Amino acid sequence: MNLPNLLTTARMFFAPILVVVLLTEFEGQAILGVSRETMGAAIFAVASLTDWLDGYLARRRHQITRIGQVMDPIADKLLTSAAFISLVQLGAAPAWMVALIIGREIGITGLRSLAHTKGVTIPASRLGKIKMASQVVAILVLILGWGPLPWLAPVGQVALWVVMVAAVVSAVDYYRRFHRLTNARVVDLLLARSRGGDRKVG
DSSP states (O other), rough: OOOHHHHHHHHHHHHHHHHHHHOOOOOGGGGTTHHHHHHHHHHHHHHHHHHHHHHHHHHHHOOOOOHHHHHHHHHHHHHHHHHHHHHHHTTTSOOOHHHHHHHHHHHHHHHHHHHHHHOOOOOOOOOHHHHHHHHHHHEEEEEEETOOOOOGHHHHHHHHHHHHOOOOOOOOHHHHHHHHHHHHHHHHHHHHHHHHHHHHHO
């Protein structure tokens, strides 16, 4: 396993750690003298940083692999879903908004998996990256707004609406790309079979 894929895998393990930190009742509500919300925000920030770092290293080292392209969005969705569910449990985010966002994530993951079975890889789009960036900002602001910086709570709610809009728009974009790429793949296969048949006849 190369380093970019190792970082992607590590991001998956950050998800349960984040849930434990945010939802476990610690004595004195602090971990090593730091509030659990601050600790949770730090864990989420570090985990999110690996999302940028694994992509950067993969491109720089020419280590872009198909498994990495599949694992990376799964790791992103696992981390953000864990954070959003924790925020609902804390009462920092509306359940219906989180359900819509996570439902979108599951749907797009299924779509990309279906495309993978057809021999098509749908890489992350610019809209998808904007959606991910907005999620990171919203989650960090909501965690800190629930804990040491309560004045950020209203900002977090606005950021959550931005996430919803970005999620819907990027979902439509993925759906269109899925149809375009899979249809092109079918045409390529038909043309390849046609050429193969022509060679046999000749």
